[in-house]
Amino acid sequence: MSRGLTRQGKVFAEQMDGESLDVFSPRCIAPTTGEMNKLNGEVDEFVRFLQQRFSTPPHTVSKVIKAGSLGKGTAVRGSADIDLVMYLNNVSDIYTLIRLREPVLDRLQEAITIYSPWQRRISFKKRTPFSVTYILDGNEVDLLPAFAMDHTNDTRNRDLMYKHMEAVAEKEGMSFVAQQFSASLAPLQVTFVKHKDESVKKVIRLLKKWKQERGVDDLRSYTLELLTIYAAKQVGRQISTDDLFVKVLGMLRDIRSQKGMYFEDNYPVYPGQPGSKFSHSHPCLLDVANFYNDMLHGVNKERVSQHASDILRQLQR
Numbered sequence: 001m002s003r004g005l006t007r008q009g010k011v012f013a014e015q016m017d018g019e020s021l022d023v024f025s026p027r028c029i030a031p032t033t034g035e036m037n038k039l040n041g042e043v044d045e046f047v048r049f050l051q052q053r054f055s056t057p058p059h060t061v062s063k064v065i066k067a068g069s070l071g072k073g074t075a076v077r078g079s080a081d082i083d084l085v086m087y088l089n090n091v092s093d094i095y096t097l098i099r100l101r102e103p104v105l106d107r108l109q110e111a112i113t114i115y116s117p118w119q120r121r122i123s124f125k126k127r128t129p130f131s132v133t134y135i136l137d138g139n140e141v142d143l144l145p146a147f148a149m150d151h152t153n154d155t156r157n158r159d160l161m162y163k164h165m166e167a168v169a170e171k172e173g174m175s176f177v178a179q180q181f182s183a184s185l186a187p188l189q190v191t192f193v194k195h196k197d198e199s200v201k202k203v204i205r206l207l208k209k210w211k212q213e214r215g216v217d218d219l220r221s222y223t224l225e226l227l228t229i230y231a232a233k234q235v236g237r238q239i240s241t242d243d244l245f246v247k248v249l250g251m252l253r254d255i256r257s258q259k260g261m262y263f264e265d266n267y268p269v270y271p272g273q274p275g276s277k278f279s280h281s282h283p284c285l286l287d288v289a290n291f292y293n294d295m296l297h298g299v300n301k302e303r304v305s306q307h308a309s310d311i312l313r314q315l316q317r
Contacts, residue, residue: 011206011245011311011314011315012024012028012210012213014028020240020242021202021206021242021245022240022242024206025202025205025206025241028077029076029077029205029206029209030202030205031075031076031077031078031080035077035078039075039080043066043084046118046141047084049111049115049117050064050084050086050108050111050143053111054086054107054111058103059100059103059104060088061088062148064085064086064087065084065085065190066083066084066190067084067085067190068081068082069081069082069208070082072190072193072225073193073194073201074201074204074208074225075205076205076208076209079139079208079212080139081140081221082136082139082140082141082142084141084143084144085144085183085187086145087146087147088100088145088146089151092148092149093147093164094164094180094181094184096147097145097146097147097184098180101130104145105132105145108132108143109124109127112124112134121137122134122135122137125140130144131143131144131145131183146184146186148161148184154187158188161181165181165290168180174292175292177290177292177293178290178292178294178297181290181292182287182289182290182293185287185289185290186289188266188288188289189222189287189288192263192266193225193229196229196232199241199244200228200229202241203228203244203245204224204228206241206245207224207248208224210311211224214307214311216304216307218299218300218303218304219252219299219304220295223296223299224248227248227261227285228244230261230263230285231244231247231251232244235247246315249308250312252305252307252308253305253308253309253312254305255283255301255305255308256301256305257283258283258285259283259284260284261284261285261286262284262286266288266289283296
C-alpha cells in the first residue's frame with residue numbers, strides 16, 4: 001500500500017483534491033478543543049445531576065464512568081456518542097443487576113422527566129432492557145446500570161469479574177455473558193482505547209466518519225476501534241494515516257476470512273483460554289474486555305465487505 005494511494009481519490013465529501021487523510025483528519029474530523037471542553041462540561045454537569053438523584057435509597061450509585069467515544073477520546077467532530085455507566089452500590093453479581101435494571105431505568109426516566117434542568121435540550125430516544133437513551137444537545141447519551149465486585153481496587157475487581165463470568169457462562173452459556181456483562185466492563189474498554197497513540201485514534205475517527213457517510217450501520221463504532229488497534233498491532237510499527245486506513249479497509253473487505261482476532265494479553269486471569277473457547281473456523285473479533293463477546297456476531301459481513309471494496313476501488317482510480 002503506497003502512501004500516495006489515498007491521494008489519488010477522495011474518500012470524504014469535504015476532502016480536497018490531493019489532500020492526504022493525515023491532513024484532512026485534523027482539519028475536518030477531529031473535534032476542536034473548544035467543542036470537547038464544552039461537551040465535557042455539559043456531561044460533567046449531567047453526571048453530577050445523576051449522582052445527586054441517586055444519592056438516596058432504594059438505589060444509590062458509587063460512581064459514574066464516562067465511556068463511549070467521549071471517554072475514549074475517539075469522538076468525531078459534531079458527533080460524540082456518550083455512555084454513562086452507573087455503578088450501583090450493594091450489587092455484586094449479575095443476577096442482582098438483572099433484577100434491578102428495570103426499576104433503576106424507571107427511576108432514571110422519572111428523574112430526567114421531572115427534575116432535569118435541561119428540559120428544552122434533552123429528549124428521550126429509546127429504551128432497551130440494558131439502557132435508556134437520550135439526545136442531549138444533539139449528542140446521543142446512553143445510561144447504563146452496572147455493577148462491580150470490588151469498588152476499591154480495579155485490578156481485583158477485574159479478576160473477580162472474570163471468575164464470575166466463567167461460572168455464569170458454564171450455567172447460562174456464552175451468549176448470556178456476552179450480553180449481560182459488557183456495561184460493567186466498560187472501564188477496561190475505555191482504558192484500552194483511551195491510551196492508544198493519537199496516530200491510531202486519527203484512523204479510528206476517519207473510519208467512524210466513513211461509517212456515517214456511507215451508511216455502514218452493520219458495524220459498531222467500538223468494533224472499528226478494536227479492528228484499527230488490532231491492525232496497528234499487526235503492522236508492528238507506525239505507518240502513515242493513509243496506509244493504516246487502507247489496511248483496515250482491506251481487513252473489512254476480507255472480513256469473511258478474518259479469523260481468530262483477539263487480545264490475549266488483556267485476559268490475564270485465563271491466559272490462552274479465549275483461543276480455546278471460540279472456533280476460529282468463522283470470522284471473529286473478541287471484545288478486549290469481555291472475551292465472550294464476538295464483535296462480528298450478527299454483522300452482515302457481505303455488505304460490509306462490499307462497502308469496503310467500493311471505497312478501495314475508488315481510491316485506486
